[in-house]
Amino acid sequence: MPEKSLFELSESGRRAWSLPGLDVPAVDPSREFGDLARAGNDLPELSEIDIVRHYTRLSALNHHVDKGFYPLGSCTMKYNPxxxxxxxxxxxxxxxxxxxxxxxxxxxxxxxxxxxxxxxxxxxxxxxxxxxxxxxxxxxxxxxxxxxxxxxxxxxxxxxxxxxxxxxxxxxxxxxxxxxxxxxxxxxxxxxxxxxxxxxxxxxxxxxxxxxxxxxxxxxxxxxxxxxxxxxxxxxxxxxxxxxxxxxxxxxxxxxxxxxxxxxxxxxxxxxxxxxxxxxxxxxxxxxxxxxxxxxxxxxxxxxxxxxxxxxxxxxxxxxxxxxxxxxxxxxxxxxxxxIRMLGAAGLRDASENAVLNANYVRAGLEGVYDLPYTARSLHEVVFSGSNLRKHDIRTLDVAKRLLDFGFHAPTVYFPLIVPEALMIEPTETESRATLDAFVAAMRAIAREAAEDPDRLRAAPTLTPVRRLDEARASRQLDVNWTPEAGG
Ligand SMILES: Cc1ncc(COP(=O)(O)O)c(C=O)c1O
Missing domain, CATH: 3.40.640.10 (Type I PLP-dependent aspartate aminotransferase-like (Major domain))
Incomplete structure (x- = not known):
């Protein structure tokens, strides 16, 4: 069900304000402001609570770092104080x-x-x-x-x-x-x-x-x-x-x-x-x-x-x-x-050490479950490959989409280009061990599902407000305007 716009939620006569009656002569806005006057422009009519709930709901539809773990490699989606x-x-x-x-x-x-x-x-x-x-x-x-x-x-x-x-x-x-x-x-x-x-x-x-x-x-x-x-x-x-x-x-x-x-x-x-x-x-x-x-x-x-x-x-x-x-x-x-001032020299070093520690913790949890084409020591991110799931006709994209059902954003996928079916994970320094454990458990569960119930992965995500999008079209032909339905 697509989210309703404010225009569709509008109820004639609802107001988000309540002011005392006028104690000065009323002004005709169209005389004062001509075509700029908004009267008669059919703006949505809603109460304050309708509006607050609408925007609060919208703000939570997308995954974001204040809502959940976001291990997008190379993009460093860390929580910011x-x-x-x-x-x-x-x-x-x-x-x-x-x-x-x-x-x-x-x-x-x-x-x-x-x-x-x-x-x-x-x-x-x-x-x-x-x-x-x-x-x-x-x-x-x-x-x-x-x-x-x-x-x-x-x-x-x-x-x-x-x-x-x-x-x-x-x-x-x-x-x-x-x-x-x-x-x-x-x-x-x-x-x-x-x-x-x-x-x-x-x-x-x-x-x-x-x-x-x-x-x-x-x-x-x-x-x-x-x-x-x-x-x-x-x-x-x-x-x-x-x-x-x-x-x-x-x-x-x-x-x-x-x-x-x-x-x-x-x-x-x-x-x-x-x-x-x-x-x-x-x-x-x-x-x-x-x-x-x-x-x-x-x-x-x-x-x-x-x-x-x-x-x-x-x-x-x-x-x-x-x-x-x-x-x-x-x-x-x-x-x-x-x-920089808040962390100081020691704090900055700590941040980097924790970023490296967290990446290696995730690496240890997933080695043997996903392919690791480059085994040199990882620093702040680790690049796995989903190639081992190809035998079940599962692509890295399916893993990424299924993760959304577990409440996690996907890692970066298909980059760097030299890693086939790349899964580039950057947990960042701000995540707790409990979050990393939950993520590793989800990634392991998904690898099991690939063998036991691959259709489930191919159908993912099923728990998000929208299902699998044509991502190229969504970004190239982004449409953020609401247009009333013809005859509506
Ligand atoms: C290694 C590397 N180089 C360059 C960039 C480009 O930075 P920006 O996205 O700010 O243009 C990124 C983006 O995160 C990156 O990871």
């Missing part, structure tokens, strides 16, 4: 207009400057921009800076970026959008990059390698330093996709391994829910050699001997320019700042 949302809503922060003069928004600039300093400390890099709107946008920004770097050296022959076959789809897309060519590098059977393959592939036409660490199999690139040395020896740079930094906070600093440039996903690692179309933030951190190319403006602080004032530095002749209007998604920065 509500206090961070409150901080971002504080009037003095939420109401800062982007045209506010610098002298009147010193607090906001200070927050951005401090956040940049924390990110430098956490990653080991020398300079940072907070401007990019999301991870993919950060990638584009970083690769554009690398392009500008080689142009400034007259090395315009370098038009190739090497990208491993396990990369997130945004990596090759960012490479292409910044005018380079992406050349795929095959991973080793253990899921890691092969330094020997890089030796073979890296020529003087290569601008950089774009590697994710930990990679999308949840595996740490243990040869990172050697990989960077190989690239640097050929005059190329190394970009690290740091979207998975939530596995390494306080444990590994990417700059120490020799990487030159990285983006971070604030909305995965430092609070702010990932996905759902809301704003994200993809700061880019760089080594000194790339600093001149950072987008304008950069938030700076005058030296202590002056007045310690914060200002926006626009005087950057080599900059790649602006990546976004104004200064990036400030609300996300406030949440990240709050999160």
């Amino acid at each position: 509500k206090v961070n949302e409150r901080a971002a809503r504080l009037d003095g922060l939420a109401d800062v207009h982007p045209f506010t003069p610098e002298t009147a928004c010193q607090g906001a600039l200070q927050l951005m400057h401090e956040l940049g300093e924390y990110l430098k400390e956490i990653t080991g890099f020398d300079a940072v921009t907070l401007q990019p709107a999301a991870g993919a946008h950060g990638e584009l920004c970083g690769i554009m800076m690398i392009r500008r770097y080689f142009e400034s050296r007259g090395e315009t022959n370098r038009d190739i970026v090497l990208v491993p076959d396990s990369a997130h789809g945004t990596n090759p897309a960012s490479v292409m959008m910044s005018g380079f060519r992406a050349v795929q590098i095959k991973s080793r059977p253990d899921g890691r990059l092969d330094p020997d393959e890089l030796e073979r592939e890296c020529s003087d036409c290569v601008a950089c390698l774009m590697v994710t660490n930990p990679n999308t199999l949840g595996i740490f690139e243990t040869d990172a330093r050697r990989i960077c040395d190989i690239m640097h020896a050929r005059g190329a740079l190394v970009y690290v996709d740091g979207a998975n930094l939530n596995a390494c906070l306080g444990i590994h600093r990417p700059a120490d391994a020799g990487f030159d440039c990285m983006h971070l996903n604030l909305h995965k690692t430092f609070s702010t829910p990932h996905g759902g179309g809301g704003p994200g933030s993809g700061p880019v951190a760089v080594r000194r050699i790339l600093e001149p190319f950072l987008p304008v403006p950069v938030v700076r602080r005058l030296g202590n001997d002056e007045d310690g004032r914060y200002y926006l530095d626009h005087d950057r002749p080599d900059s790649v320019g602006r990546m976004l209007d104004f200064h990036g998604h400030f609300g996300v920065m406030v949440k990240a700042w709050t999160y």
Whole structure:
């Protein structure tokens, strides 16, 4: 049964308000406001409780992280402390207009400057921009800076970026959008990059390698330093996709391994829910050699001997320019700042250790039940394969859909592409052992059902408000308008 719209729930004469009678002359709205007056527009008529219940019901139809476990690998759907949302809503922060003069928004600039300093400390890099709107946008920004770097050296022959076959789809897309060519590098059977393959592939036409660490199999690139040395020896740079930094906070600093440039996903690692179309933030951190190319403006602080004032530095002749209007998604920065200050260095490290512990707990619970094509130690996520269920004519998609009946969101499926029937599970650090046990039990029950009652899986989900959708059509032809039925 589809949910009714407010128009269908409407009952003539119902009101969500009750006001005392007028003690001033009545005004004819159409005379005052002309066509803008709403009288006669047939708006729905409902009581307050009807409206509250309607929206409360709608808010609970979809699965979301405040409702249940959401182990979507690579997307890091962790629970975000509500206090961070409150901080971002504080009037003095939420109401800062982007045209506010610098002298009147010193607090906001200070927050951005401090956040940049924390990110430098956490990653080991020398300079940072907070401007990019999301991870993919950060990638584009970083690769554009690398392009500008080689142009400034007259090395315009370098038009190739090497990208491993396990990369997130945004990596090759960012490479292409910044005018380079992406050349795929095959991973080793253990899921890691092969330094020997890089030796073979890296020529003087290569601008950089774009590697994710930990990679999308949840595996740490243990040869990172050697990989960077190989690239640097050929005059190329190394970009690290740091979207998975939530596995390494306080444990590994990417700059120490020799990487030159990285983006971070604030909305995965430092609070702010990932996905759902809301704003994200993809700061880019760089080594000194790339600093001149950072987008304008950069938030700076005058030296202590002056007045310690914060200002926006626009005087950057080599900059790649602006990546976004104004200064990036400030609300996300406030949440990240709050999160970092709240946890502190020890707390951030704890968060990463718990993310890794939880992924390995789930891995131990499901090994032998689902295939594990890459057995190297997992960090914050583990990638299984549902290939062993193919003999029952069951696909990974069926497992994903059946999980909804157990009250769990599915893991990421069919990514990374190098794993057939991939099931990429990222439990995150915020889940309790009891939740992980319940999830493992559900996954085990589903594997049993695949053998004993496969039709049940193929019919799933049966307990959700809508059954199996044509997901491609639902996202490509999204229809969020209510249209009255003809003649209704
Ligand atoms: C490894 C990796 N790289 C890049 C991205 C792109 O980030 P965004 O979705 O913010 O554009 C993601 C997304 O989570 C990711 O997991």
